[in-house]
Amino acid sequence: MPEDLSALDRPATVRHAEPEHAGVVLVDWMLGNSCNYACSYCPSALHDGSIRWQAATDILRFLDVLRRHYCGTLGRQVWLQFTGGEPSQHPRIDTILAEARARGFRSSLISNGGRTLRFWDRIAPLLDGMILTYHDEFADHARFLDLAVLLAEAMPLHINITIHPDRFDAILARALEISETVPLASISLKPLRIGFGTDPYAYTDDQRARMQAASRGAGPRGTTAPRGVMCAIAEDGRHAVQKAAAFLLTGRNRWHGYLCEAGIESLRVHADGRILRATCGVGGTLGRLGGPVDLPLSPVLCDRDACGCVADILITKRDIGALNRATGLA
Ligand code: SF4
Ligand code: SF4
Known part of the structure; x- marks a missing residue:
């Protein structure tokens, strides 16, 4: 599926584009x-x-x-x-x-x-x-x-x-x-x-x-x-790769209620x-x-309105609702 910037609006997951960075x-x-x-x-x-x-x-x-x-x-x-x-x-x-x-x-x-x-x-x-x-x-x-x-x-x-x-x-x-x-x-x-x-x-x-x-x-x-850079993935598989600074500049750095690593x-x-x-x-x-x-x-539930710095943006986060739906808990 080609990249789709709409995936940034309420992604199910924001994860590292390079899988080894998660380790x-x-x-x-x-x-x-x-x-x-x-x-x-x-x-x-x-x-x-x-x-x-x-x-x-x-x-x-x-x-x-x-x-x-x-x-x-x-x-x-x-x-x-x-x-x-x-x-x-x-x-x-x-x-x-x-x-x-x-x-x-x-x-x-x-x-x-x-x-x-x-x-x-x-x-x-x-x-x-x-x-x-x-x-x-x-x-x-x-x-x-x-x-x-x-x-x-x-x-x-x-x-x-x-x-x-x-x-x-x-x-x-x-x-x-x-x-x-x-x-x-x-x-x-x-x-x-x-x-x-x-x-x-x-x-x-x-x-x-x-x-x-x-x-x-x-x-x-x-x-x-x-x-490196992060990949935002929507529940239906739409995805977009972004630099941390781009999340900041566009205000798409809000993950209140997400489970964060x-x-x-x-x-x-x-x-x-x-x-x-x-x-x-x-x-x-x-x-x-x-x-x-x-x-x-284990990860922590985000309670902040905005994720304010590059280092924090470059951490995996998952929407807990989407996670529950994916695992049949909701
Ligand atoms: S790094 Fe902190 S502010 Fe950013 S999503 Fe995780 S818990 Fe929330
Ligand atoms: S820590 Fe030192 S070099 Fe860095 S912004 Fe502050 S004054 Fe400047």
């Missing part, structure tokens, strides 16, 4: 809230250093908990995606990445790339992928290009380019230069959300179309990334040590880094 628990791990940048659109709680870096001993202990639960009990691949603040600034980042590798996990960083090329050259062998985010207010453009080339040659690289509507044309020109210089990387021009919440800034239709046109999917190394396919470690199923916080706190943690064995 990965992606741990979105905020190591702290210190950052070497202070972007104007970033809430201060995400970069002001008000929370100390997490202790390496607590981190390494939790790596063992993850291995027992997700690899042992659930038979999943663990992929750690470290964020911050700026995760490359954690004083023990080399050790954390080496210990993750020793446990058979995969690791990547979401980073502004602000550290030296020598630093990145040193830790590149410990990384399985990298998401670089270009923030035009602080990025050293020439050095960013050098770093992107270095990383793209070593691992799958995705580049997010944040594009503020007030500086749209200037940032778009930079984005096109990055795109030409680093052909191996996938690229997303990201609509910014006000205060990093659920509502995007007021982009014109033309700006949205140009952002989509300048973005491109995975390059030749991209097949090992932990996440948050906590099975995803985990969120907050900078203050709280452990949640996903960024949304549905299902409540599972425990704390350095203390007891009760990791889930």
